Amino acid sequence: MNLRSIDLNLLVVLDALLAERSVRRAGERIGLSQSATSHALERLRKLLSDDLLVRAASGMEPTPRALALAAPLRVALQGIETALAPHRFDPAEARDTFVLAVETYETIVLLPGLVDEMRREAPHATLTVRSGSTEEILAGLDGGRVDVAIGVLKGLPDRFMTCGLLADGHACAMRQDHPLAQAPLTLEQYLAAPHLRVSMTGDGANAVDAALAARGLRRKVTMQLPHGLAAVVALSRSDLVASVTRGAALGFAAVAPLAVLDLPFDVPRTEFRLAWNRRFNDSPAHVWLRRRLVAIGALAGG
Missing domain, CATH: 3.40.190.10 (Periplasmic binding protein-like II)
Structure with a gap:
């Protein structure tokens, strides 16, 4: 395909359509009216000989051809944006x-x-x-x-x-009036307690479970939640205990009446990277x- 024969603005429209899966939202994203965005979609369909997006019960769904185009198109457009952007950044004025x-x-x-x-x-x-x-x-x-x-x-x-x-190291969080919150936590008490595990990815075992497994031990996980806020609510309203990084435990305790106790066994510090x-x-x-x-x-x- 000869690039000189293509209105490259259409690729910007296609990128927005693939991201938003909606003609209206795509138009709002790039500053076009809904009718202009619809017209651009029709031109794209003719240009690429593909429907690109089709209506479904959940909204507009991309065709296999559109899905194949999405990532390389985004990379190409972002490369152009980076190349053309001024080589400076003023955070006070940034709208990024x-x-x-x-x-x-x-x-x-x-x-x-x-x-x-x-x-x-x-x-x-x-x-x-x-x-x-x-x-x-x-x-x-x-x-x-x-x-x-x-x-x-x-x-x-x-x-x-x-x-x-x-x-960061690890600690155990529980409600302040929890039966185990008034004294140093023993390993026996820890293993007998019902545990809440926080996992944003839905994975199972973490560093705490690995440290227990190295001792031939296993805790009783009775609830798993994906977010810290949900964990705070659950801990505040139950006898569950949660073994999390110490920074997170202190963060939980800053917004809810929770106690933070040392774990009765060693867990290697977890390193987080950018x-x-x-x-x-x-x-x-x-x-x-x-x-x-x-x-x-x-x-x-x-």
């Missing part, structure tokens, strides 16, 4: 939308500081936080849908860059965001 992907509830330790930094330095910028598995997060970094990621991210392919963010796509390493906006997160992590985790 930063997308942060996380695979761990430990983000509760970092987000308050990041919110404060953005309010102070980048009041017009927008922050979106998403959760997902490692595979989903890396796909987002590849496709340009995610700026930076936080998690236990090890052994990543060379196209990703990482740096240490924070390291990751980003190598092609955005020199982006001034990305550099600003990464530096703020690293500074916040240093204060939070030591």
